[in-house]
């Protein structure tokens with residue numbers, strides 16, 4: 001079997017280099033613009049990191065597809081056997097609020113499934129990576145540790161993590177239905193999945209249709225490498241072949257031990273709320 005060692009080394013190197021670009025801009029009084037279509041804020045940092053990562057991936061892997069948040073993805077209707085999904089800065093709102101909770105996502109999907117993911121938090125120099133089926137690691141100044149999700153099975157005992165800036169009323173309602181009492185907020189889809197992958201949280205819910213495959217490809221690969229699961233709110237995995245980019249059906253990320261008890265409750269809630277039809 002192909003090991004993906006070269007892909008992993010390259011993605012980790014590119015993520016760290018892109019992190020340096022984000023930090024360079026973070027140290028300046030950067031301007032913030034609103035993207036068209038309610039797509040949220042964007043800064044010079046998102047755009048510079050996007051251009052750098054896309055160019056580096058195209059040079060290293062010229063025959064792969066590359067879909068990136070700040071690129072023109074209008075060719076997205078084509079399907080790729082191998083496709084990179086890049087979020088040059090996930091958690092732009094947190095970058096703007098200067099709380100450090102933003103990350104670079106570089107994920108590789110093969111045959112529409114996440115195969116490899118790198119999630120890098122420049123503030124704190126924290127790098128998560130994983131290859132599905134082969135495990136994953138987190139590395140920071142304190143060292144390198146293997147990733148493994150928690151084994152809590154009881155839904156009401158799960159530690160929920162939710163968006164800091166895009167928390168919805170619906171997220172609180174579904175948490176209440178599960179009987180959850182413990183929740184924390186954190187910016188970035190990748191950093192939330194990282195918390196699950198290192199067993200610092202057990203469940204993540206994103207109850208909106210306003211996320212895209214670059215938000216979840218690398219996070220899903222890291223989480224699956226650690227033994228976790230990421231699906232839409234109906235419990236169905238997303239396909240990452242490039243044909244559809246918007247996550248119309250929200251996000252559910254969970255440890256494997258509780259997934260079968262959590263997913264039906266979340267799906268029923270999502271159907272009642274009209275998020276799933």
Ligand SMILES: Nc1ncnc2c1ncn2[C@@H]1O[C@H](COP(=O)(O)O)[C@@H](OP(=O)(O)O)[C@H]1O
Pocket residue numbers: 039040069087089090091092093162163164165166167186187188189208210211212215
């Ligand atoms: N109004 C909204 N409601 C829900 N999610 C939104 C949103 N606007 C943007 N998002 C998505 O939420 C992602 C960040 O997740 P979080 O809120 O968990 O930090 C954003 O990624 P970007 O910051 O890369 O644009 C974006 O895809």
Ligand SMILES: [Mg+2]
Pocket residue numbers: 087089090091214215
């Ligand atoms: Mg994002």
